[in-house]
Amino acid sequence: MCVLNEGITTVEQKPIISYADFEKLDIRVGVILDVEDFPRAKKPSYRITVDFGEPIGIRRSSAQLTNYAKSDLIGKQIIAVVNFEPKNIAGFLSECLILGVPTEDGLVSFLSPTIPAKLGGGMF
Numbered sequence: 596m597c598v599l600n601e602g603i604t605t606v607e608q609k610p611i612i613s614y615a616d617f618e619k620l621d622i623r624v625g626v627i628l629d630v631e632d633f634p635r636a637k638k639p640s641y642r643i644t645v646d647f648g649e650p651i652g653i654r655r656s657s658a659q660l661t662n663y664a665k666s667d668l669i670g671k672q673i674i675a676v677v678n679f680e681p682k683n684i685a686g687f688l689s690e691c692l693i694l695g696v697p698t699e700d701g702l703v704s705f706l707s708p709t710i711p712a713k714l715g716g717g718m719f
Contacts, residue, residue, distance in 0.1 A: 621678035622694070622718035623647050624708060625654070630665040633657055635685035641665065642687055648715030651677050654690040662702040674706040674718065 625645035633640045639661040646653050654677060660668060676692040683689075694706040 623677050624712040624716045627668045627671050630668045656691045656693050657684045657689045658693045672707050
């Protein structure tokens with residue numbers, strides 16, 4: 596594992612998996628409704644509320660997106676895994692994983708559709 600600036604990491608290439616394993620992930624489009632500071636997190640993070648529409652509904656997540664202003668994230672469409680078990684992060688229950696990739700500067704760029712997508716639409 597290689598550590599970049601701000602504690603963001605890239606990982607070595609992962610082992611080959613079957614397509615059936617990939618299909619187990621429920622990856623959907625959501626829209627960010629609310630963003631709050633998360634001072635208890637070890638790494639700079641926000642507590643983010645995301646609406647995935649029906650049948651998923653509203654989920655909360657901790658995400659290291661502090662290189663974005665909170666107000667700039669509101670209303671943005673994101674891509675997230677919605678079927679991981681909830682994870683307790685510094686007393687906060689994270690219910691989905693917002694996906695992102697590192698920038699050249701070691702910050703985080705969240706994954707988002709290039710054109711507006713259907714709320715709750717699943718990745719295929």
